[in-house]
Amino acid sequence: MKRDNRPVNLDLTQFSFPLPAITSILHRITGVILLFGVGFLLWGLDQSLESQQSFDALISLLDGFLAKLIVWGILAALLYHLVAGFKHLFMDLGIGETLEGGQTGAKVVLVVAVVLILAAGVWVW
Amino acid sequence: MVNPATNYGKNGVQDWIVQRLTAVILAIYTLFIIGTLILSGDVTYAGWKALFSLTWVRVFSLMALLSVLAHAWVGLWTVSTDYIKPPMVRFLFQLFCGVLLFVYVVWGVEVLWGL
Numbered sequence: 001m002k003r004d005n006r007p008v009n010l011d012l013t014q015f016s017f018p019l020p021a022i023t024s025i026l027h028r029i030t031g032v033i034l035l036f037g038v039g040f041l042l043w044g045l046d047q048s049l050e051s052q053q054s055f056d057a058l059i060s061l062l063d064g065f066l067a068k069l070i071v072w073g074i075l076a077a078l079l080y081h082l083v084a085g086f087k088h089l090f091m092d093l094g095i096g097e098t099l100e101g102g103q104t105g106a107k108v109v110l111v112v113a114v115v116l117i118l119a120a121g122v123w124v125w
Numbered sequence: 126m127v128n129p130a131t132n133y134g135k136n137g138v139q140d141w142i143v144q145r146l147t148a149v150i151l152a153i154y155t156l157f158i159i160g161t162l163i164l165s166g167d168v169t170y171a172g173w174k175a176l177f178s179l180t181w182v183r184v185f186s187l188m189a190l191l192s193v194l195a196h197a198w199v200g201l202w203t204v205s206t207d208y209i210k211p212p213m214v215r216f217l218f219q220l221f222c223g224v225l226l227f228v229y230v231v232w233g234v235e236v237l238w239g240l
């Protein structure tokens with residue numbers, strides 16, 4: 001194979017990231033966060049079902065700021081991943097698969113996700 | 126023809142389908158749990174325990190966990206092949222993810238059936 005000599009610029013700090021690129025990488029990042037989030041949730045389910053005592057202990061643990069922050073963080077990742085995931089599924093069905101549609105979709109995902117994440121914060125606190 | 130560089134299924138299309146199907150299951154399960162928590166207000170131990178002693182809730186939860194296994198396995202395979210180039214490091218990362226996801230399933234069965 002002949003190597004071509006076209007200049008390649010891989011300096012990430014110089015890239016321009018269109019909105020859909022940002023929503024896409026966020027979907028990926030939240031997916032990886034959820035891998036660990038599921039562990040926390042399972043632990044919580046375990047504690048909540050084990051006995052009345054462990055249930056009460058969990059409830060009072062969830063009064064703490066750090067615990068609330070963690071729960072909110074997991075919820076935020078989940079909600080974002082969910083909303084962006086729905087957009088993915090719609091696009092797989094051929095809805096909004098244009099350049100314009102992609103940009104609108106990205107905006108909708110961001111707005112809906114932010115609203116839901118804020119609501120989740122209110123709910124947790 | 127692209128090289129058959131696949132992970133879960135026999136080819137990329139299968140992976141793709143697995144990831145969509147499991148995504149739908151996970152979405153429904155997520156909405157189910159969040160909906161239950163919101164609608165029922167203050168959750169008591171008795172009520173919560175009763176909910177999770179229903180067979181269909183246990184089965185649904187297990188289904189969600191198995192979906193996480195398949196979904197995240199396909200997803201993390203994609204992510205790791207994109208970013209982790211040294212084969213050994215990538216293998217170790219995928220091994221870690223696989224073991225973790227497997228542990229989740231076993232642990233989940235234990236929790237759900239109160240073993």
Ligand code: HEM
Pocket residue numbers: 027028030031032034035038081082083084085086088089144145148149151152155193196197199200201203204
């Ligand atoms: C709860 C546990 C979940 C975990 C651990 C998880 C994890 C992941 C990961 C790691 C990826 C790969 C991201 C990438 O390739 O960029 C992914 C992709 C995806 N997820 Fe999830 N996810 C979860 C739940 C959900 C839910 C509830 C939905 C609902 C709509 C969903 C929809 C999707 C879709 C459509 C993709 C494919 C994206 C693509 O092809 O680029 N996921 N997920």
